[in-house]
Amino acid sequence: MDQERRIKELLLLQRSAQKLNLILDLEVLLEEIANDVGETFGYLRTGILLKDNESNELEIAAVRGWTKNYHIKGDRFKIGEYGIIGQVAATKRTYYAPDVTIDPYYKVSEESTRSEVDIPLMINERLIGVFSIQHHETNAFDQARIHLLESLAANISIAIENARLFRSEKLERERISNELKDARNIQLHLFPQKSPELAGFNINGICLPCLEAGGDWFDYISLGDGRIGIVLADVSGKGMGAALLMSSTRSMLRLVADKESSPGIVLKLVNELLIKDFPTTKFVTIIYAILNPNNKTLVIANAGHLSPVLSDVSGTILLNTNSGLPLGISESIFGETEIKLSSGDKLLFYSDGVTEAMNKSEEEFGTERLIELVRMKSLTVNDVINKVKEYTAGHPQSDDITVVMIEAE
Known part of the structure; x- marks a missing residue:
């Protein structure tokens, strides 16, 4: 028993x-x-x-x-x-x-x-x-x-x-999640809250971080005399670290851009600051342009960033912008490219989150698809985002996606 x-x-x-x-x-x-x-x-x-x-x-x-x-x-x-x-x-x-x-x-x-x-x-x-x-x-x-x-x-x-x-x-995950959400909200408020009002031009941008916070950003900087600075940049890496470096670089760029009228000089001076402050393994690719609505010219300086897509009466191409080294690596000189925008012309800045977005077969969206997309009439930045999302359906977003489009009326 x-x-x-x-x-x-x-x-x-x-x-x-x-x-x-x-x-x-x-x-x-x-x-x-x-x-x-x-x-x-x-x-x-x-x-x-x-x-x-x-x-x-x-x-x-x-x-x-x-x-x-x-x-x-x-x-x-x-x-x-x-x-x-x-x-x-x-x-x-x-x-x-x-x-x-x-x-x-x-x-x-x-x-x-x-x-x-x-x-x-x-x-x-x-x-x-x-x-x-x-x-x-x-x-x-x-x-x-x-x-x-x-x-x-x-x-x-x-x-x-x-x-x-x-x-x-669980509490630690919630704490980190809340901090990342706070960081995302702060970062989103650093992005332009509305498009600039510029006679003869429509300028629109959008950024979709792949995490709560990321290293991509775009910006509009009022320079006086009706001119406006347009920025699209990508800090290497992802997440909170990239977001912190993004915020720091944004502040430096705005400070320098307020005093210098040449995009190439602006990037040179920002680069010198970043070389001193950035971790050695980090860098920033950036395209910075100044649009003058009075004569409809756009002066572009490029630091290791992807070539923008230009669509005009002669066709749609990748615009050669004499790209220099990314910022934060070593001292460099940045050349400038000047173009004149006529009615109906449009220029698209974008990050590699667009062209490197993959579908479920792990095939990239690519430059050719983007060029074909820019050929569309009445294209918007949301159209670009939606096409990328449509292409990558079933595959998670692996990088920040940022697009800025400048269109002459």
Whole structure:
């Protein structure tokens, strides 16, 4: 009979352990432990108390079968000072009171309790709490049953630690996610909030970071005399690091552009600043142009960026802009290309997130598709984005996508 009981209890122990290890929500887990142990092993009162390391106290985290006459969930007890649980927490050893009415450590938690066993919950010799079980009969726990409960307590400790780690990782993921969302919102506010109003021209831009924040950006800079600076750039790398470098480069460019009228000189001066400040493995590809609506000229300087696509009466081509080195690598001189925009002409700046976007067959969108797209009449920057999304359907976005289009009316 004892052997049959032992086998039954071991099966119950296995079932309880398997069930507990599937629960990763700490609050749910603790309630499940208190209820499941009572129902499985027939105990009227069970409780889980967790250690608060800062206050060196035990706090009731889950209970079953206790009334509110003495203690409720959330009550705290000093380790080593209060009752059997305090003694167990202090010694880190199981304590059994076969008759609580004569036990020197016992403190009343229920009038009808007659025997109690308390087991420390340990992880690598570190106390994390106490597992308390009470019965209304004296001598209710034999040695075999106590050993069984100690085995269960070991499983409970692991389950609690796993749930805590899961909660900690979840909170950390949420913290990082919230910070990235904040960074994205800040970055989005650094982008132009509206298109510039420039007589004879329509200028529009859009940026879609592949992560919450990224290294692509575009900008419009009012330069006086009706002129406007137009920027599209891509900091190497992705995520928060690239976004921070983007913000820094944007500030430098705006500061220099306000004082210099030559796009090539602006890039040269910004480059000199970045060489001093940028990490050695980072760089920026950038195209910076100044549009003068009075004579409809556009002067372009290019630092390692992709050639823009020009569409005019003679056709649609990649415009050779005498590209220099990306910014932040070494000292360099940046040439300038000047074009005159006539009615109906359009010029498209874009990042490599457009041409290198891949479909599910891992084929790139490519330059030829982009040129064909720019040939379309009444093209908008949203059309470009939508065509890229359509092409890459089923394949996740792997890089920031940024487009700026300048169109002469």
